[in-house]
Amino acid sequence: MHVHHLSDTDSALHQYLAEIRDVAVHGDRLRFRRNIERIGEVMAYEISKALPYAAAEVTTPLGVKAVRRLRDPIVVCSILRAGLPLHTGFLNVFDAADNGFISAYRHHPDGGADFEIRVEYQAVADLDGKTVLLVDPMLATGQSLVAAYRRLMERGKPAAVHIAAVIAAPEGIAHLREHLPADCRLWVAALDERLDARSYIVPGLGDAGDLAFGDKR
Numbered sequence: 018m019h020v021h022h023l024s025d026t027d028s029a030l031h032q033y034l035a036e037i038r039d040v041a042v043h044g045d046r047l048r049f050r051r052n053i054e055r056i057g058e059v060m061a062y063e064i065s066k067a068l069p070y071a072a073a074e075v076t077t078p079l080g081v082k083a084v085r086r087l088r089d090p091i092v093v094c095s096i097l098r099a100g101l102p103l104h105t106g107f108l109n110v111f112d113a114a115d116n117g118f119i120s121a122y123r124h125h126p127d128g129g130a131d132f133e134i135r136v137e138y139q140a141v142a143d144l145d146g147k148t149v150l151l152v153d154p155m156l157a158t159g160q161s162l163v164a165a166y167r168r169l170m171e172r173g174k175p176a177a178v179h180i181a182a183v184i185a186a187p188e189g190i191a192h193l194r195e196h197l198p199a200d201c202r203l204w205v206a207a208l209d210e211r212l213d214a215r216s217y218i219v220p221g222l223g224d225a226g227d228l229a230f231g232d233k234r
């Protein structure tokens with residue numbers, strides 16, 4: 018699995034990443050969601066440079082122009098709920114994309130640190146021959162993304178799969194390498210140090226779903 022690290026070069030992405038981590042900004046949910054959306058736009062644009070294009074023509078009022086268009090249809094898929102603002106950012110770039118939504122959450126059977134991932138809801142377009150962009154802000158243990166990927170593959174055989182995570186832990190990347198096919202490509206906006214005892218990313222940003230939408234019970 019090839020890993021693209023988008024913080025390697027300086028860009029406005031650094032400003033958005035700094036704000037989503039900053040406790041002084043965390044009280045502003047609108048800003049958090051919009052920054053995740055903006056990061057999605059940047060990541061989608063970077064991924065767009067790696068996709069296949071084909072020659073086409075458009076008719077203008079004055080003539081015909083040779084243009085380039087994406088060769089394969091796009092399906093943007095995200096993991097509820099923290100994936101929603103990132104999904105919007107990707108759709109702002111790939112506005113004609115089909116879509117997929119999968120729920121995945123951590124179920125703690127005994128209330129302790131141990132958990133299993135539960136996938137309960139899905140609404141996914143047909144994926145045959147399409148370019149799938151599977152997006153989730155946080156890649157911590159990697160279990161949510163692997164569970165979502167397996168559900169998705171029940172919906173067809175994509176031409177390519179790109180996974181996008183805003184903040185990733187090394188443990189999560191290792192988990193994807195172990196459990197996903199080698200031809201999946203992973204795009205990471207920021208690579209952090211490690212996971213804590215509750216499998217949260219350090220330094221990370223905390224709970225992306227709660228910051229975007231509020232606490233859940």
Ligand SMILES: O=P(O)(O)OC[C@H]1O[C@H](OP(=O)(O)OP(=O)(O)O)[C@H](O)[C@@H]1O
Binds near residue numbers: 121157159160224226
């Ligand atoms: O790599 P993992 O260890 O699986 O953790 C990452 C998952 O955690 C977050 O969702 P969360 O479970 O907090 O659900 P939420 O979006 O409803 O808050 C995040 O959006 C990922 O889906």
Ligand SMILES: O=c1cc[nH]c(=O)[nH]1
Binds near residue numbers: 099219222225226
């Ligand atoms: O650090 C983490 C890990 C999982 N989910 C989050 O929202 N944050």
Ligand SMILES: [Mg+2]
Binds near residue numbers: 224225
């Ligand atoms: Mg959460």
